[in-house]
């Protein structure tokens with residue numbers, strides 16, 4: 001997991017700090033407005049130091065696991081100064097490390113709050129007063145980004161994670177965290193446990209589904225180059241042209257077909273635009289080597305690849321070369337999964 005750097009409160013370490021303005025003795029706090037999911041090894045790390053603060057003043061470090069409704073103390077320290085002399089200030093920044101293991105797997109927010117905790121306090125907000133906090137970091141944690149909210153009807157029994165409910169197109173390999181809470185009238189209840197799902201790319205999803213349905217060992221179909229039905233077509237080609245990787249004798253209506261017209265050598269094929277993880281590239285060569293795609297330097301003049309018709313996401317395409325371009329040529333459709 002990436003290290004979640006939370007906040008650098010400024011290059012000048014005196015920039016961000018709770019202190020009591022003149023005439024205000026109420027709690028002074030700031031919340032780091034990021035949603036963090038700690039792991040069992042996560043540490044909250046930061047530096048603090050105190051200047052004019054009386055000993056009964058407290059700086060609390062707090063965590064909320066309910067979106068800021070309630071806060072729990074995870075660290076505290078007192079002020080340093082009663083005499084009015086700067087000699088009592090902390091001489092240096094003090095490094096802090098606080099385990100967040102108790103919050104592993106939960107969505108948390110962090111807050112620092114300065115409490116008067118008595119009746120005495122210094123009034124002042126310049127760099128001589130209050131507590132100072134800097135370099136706030138959470139290690140081994142996940143930071144949630146781009147939250148979206150979907151309202152479900154009261155009788156809903158399922159939820160579909162898709163581009164709409166995720167707020168953007170799903171990204172293969174990316175984990176999405178989901179949680180749900182009920183609303184009755186004006187009252188919101190707490191969230192249930194969080195569910196994390198990782199989006200598979202289309203090929204992997206197809207392969208794992210087939211391996212499971214056919215009781216095949218892992219890798220039988222998820223191996224792109226495998227050919228478990230021994231029909232000479234790799235799993236990747238079966239996927240690209242919608243044939244079964246476990247049935248060798250089935251028809252292959254979408255595989256490339258050669259023909260020759262009065263004017264062109266033609267390869268017709270079908271490409272499903274829904275297979276977003278694949279690239280289909282017609283290529284030609286006079287010698288079964290040095291293959292060229294349409295438009296590539298060295299490709300024959302007039303070598304084209306065009307869409308003839310589209311039904312849903314399925315394109316019928318033709319790659320063709322004028323018969324006048326030469327005496328011999330080969331055309332193939334290269335399928336790659338970048």
Ligand SMILES: [Ca+2]
Nearest residue numbers: 227229231233
């Ligand atoms: Ca095969």
